[in-house]
Amino acid sequence: MSQEVIKVTEDLARPILEDMNLELVEVEYKHEGKNWYLRVYVDKPGGVDIEECGRVSEQLSEKLDEHDPINFPYFLEVSSPGAERPLKKPEDFLSHIGEHVYIKLYEHIDGEKEFEGDLVSFENNTATIEFKIKTKTKQIEVPYDKIAKARLAVTFN
Incomplete structure (x- = not known):
């Protein structure tokens, strides 16, 4: 229903x-x-x-x-969905390139199920996220079909 x-x-x-x-x-x-x-x-x-x-x-x-x-x-x-609006469709990812996002996955990638960082690109149904671990900047490619939940993430500078 x-x-x-x-x-x-x-x-x-x-x-x-x-x-x-x-x-x-x-x-x-x-x-x-x-x-x-x-x-x-x-x-x-x-x-x-x-x-x-x-x-x-x-x-x-x-x-x-x-x-x-x-x-x-x-x-x-x-x-309004608010500052941390959900990213539900591929179009949402495309229109928020360059913004800070939080992504939770259905399964692990590189031993992790959650990533927070900048959405660098969305091509071929894959989101590229740039994030920092301590002082190193890394990128990860996340297939759209492995994303359980995604939203914009508020940062405090």
Whole structure:
């Protein structure tokens, strides 16, 4: 049921977001405590503001009411993915080259399952990450299909 709700929500949200020049980052449908939450994360270069999220929420809420994919009470939340936005698709990697990222893998590469560093490139479905170990700078190539989770990572200089 959750995947069906996510798919319907994505399909309903896309035309709304295209009209507003916004990107659909992710849809989550989760049970937390006694409540169900349908969360829609949107973004654009430079970030989204609360007014844009409010407009998306109003329009999407109307569409969800028309199509009624959820037949019990839930909360709809529309927001920015934040500074540590997830990288879900190859296009996300391509548009964030040069930025600091955190990547968790399904299996070890060079004895490690987690890397944090700068995304140097994304070619042939492989992300190249540059990171430091003590004073040495190293690079690692990570196949896209081995990535369990990836997101932008905030650094403090």
